[in-house]
Amino acid sequence: IGALVSDTFSIPATATMVAVFNLRWPWWLVIGALYFGVEELFIKFGLYQQLWWKTLYTFLGLMAIFRLMKWWFDNLNKVHGRLISFLTLTAILYGVRIPLVLIDYAMLHGRSFSVQWIEALGRDSSAVNTLITLPAIAVLAFFLVNDYSKLWKAAWVALLFMVDLLLRRFGVVHTFTPWDNIYIIAVEIAVLLFGVYFQNILKQNTLKPTLILTDKEAS
Numbered sequence: 001i002g003a004l005v006s007d008t009f010s011i012p013a014t015a016t017m018v019a020v021f022n023l024r025w026p027w028w029l030v031i032g033a034l035y036f037g038v039e040e041l042f043i044k045f046g047l048y049q050q051l052w053w054k055t056l057y058t059f060l061g062l063m064a065i066f067r068l069m070k071w072w073f074d075n076l077n078k079v080h081g082r083l084i085s086f087l088t089l090t091a092i093l094y095g096v097r098i099p100l101v102l103i104d105y106a107m108l109h110g111r112s113f114s115v116q117w118i119e120a121l122g123r124d125s126s127a128v129n130t131l132i133t134l135p136a137i138a139v140l141a142f143f144l145v146n147d148y149s150k151l152w153k154a155a156w157v158a159l160l161f162m163v164d165l166l167l168r169r170f171g172v173v174h175t176f177t178p179w180d181n182i183y184i185i186a187v188e189i190a191v192l193l194f195g196v197y198f199q200n201i202l203k204q205n206t207l208k209p210t211l212i213l214t215d216k217e218a219s
Contacts, residue, residue, distance in 0.1 A: 011065065012095070018066045019073035032062045076202075082145050085202045089141035089195060096194050097133050100187045102126070110180040113173055128172060136160055140192065144199040153196075157188045 014031060017023070023031075039055045042048035075084050104110045113128035136156075143152050164184060167173040175181075 011062070014062075015065050015069040016073075019069040022070075023066075028063055028066045031066075032059045035059065035062055085199070086141050086145045088202060089144055089198060090137050092198050093137045093140060093191055093195050094133055097137060097187065097191045098129060100190065101129050101133070101184075104180065104183055104187070105129075108177070108183070110177045110183060111173060111175045114171065132163070132167075136163075137191070140195055144195050153192055157185070157192060160188050161185055 014035075018028065018031070036055055036059045039048065039058055043050065043055075072084075072088070076088065105112050140153075140156050143156060161181075161184070164173060168175065
């Protein structure tokens with residue numbers, strides 16, 4: 001749960017703040033040092049255990065994420081092509097679907113995934129969830145960016161449900177509750193609606209440059 005909160009909320013929110021307020025590299029170092037310190041404290045108090053990961057990787061990763069987010073935000077405030085819209089929608093909808101499915105198998109215990117790649121069931125489920133979500137979201141983003149009809153978008157929901165049924169048949173997906181079908185269909189519809197909403201925002205270019213502070217104001 002801690003990793004989920006960090007990866008899907010804390011770090012993205014921090015990177016967005018860096019981009020929106022046009023913070024310069026001294027701020028990056030300060031923020032990175034704070035994350036570094038928190039992670040080291042978690043390790044010291046036994047709240048977090050590293051295997052192959054190093055805290056330095058977190059710091060360096062944050063520097064790369066901040067740079068990427070600033071480039072991304074700057075391009076969103078310009079007249080951009082379909083590629084930027086496609087990548088933006090893919091990233092947003094990935095961040096929507098992953099936790100919604102995770103709630104189903106990690107909190108509600110409505111399903112699990114198993115391909116026997118990893119001994120720990122939770123890691124197995126996370127891996128399969130990612131492998132299903134990435135191509136599914138990429139297809140939906142492609143439909144949205146290219147203004148495919150509502151029929152194609154509805155077909156996307158139906159196709160994902162059919163894939164889900166197929167994965168159950170092959171023993172990759174295991175369901176434990178009678179309402180799991182309803183939940184997973186609701187997830188796909190919610191992702192689709194989010195996608196339509198954010199695509200409309202990108203079309204209108206509502207991310208206005210007035211939100212970006214000058215270097216002097218940021219300092």
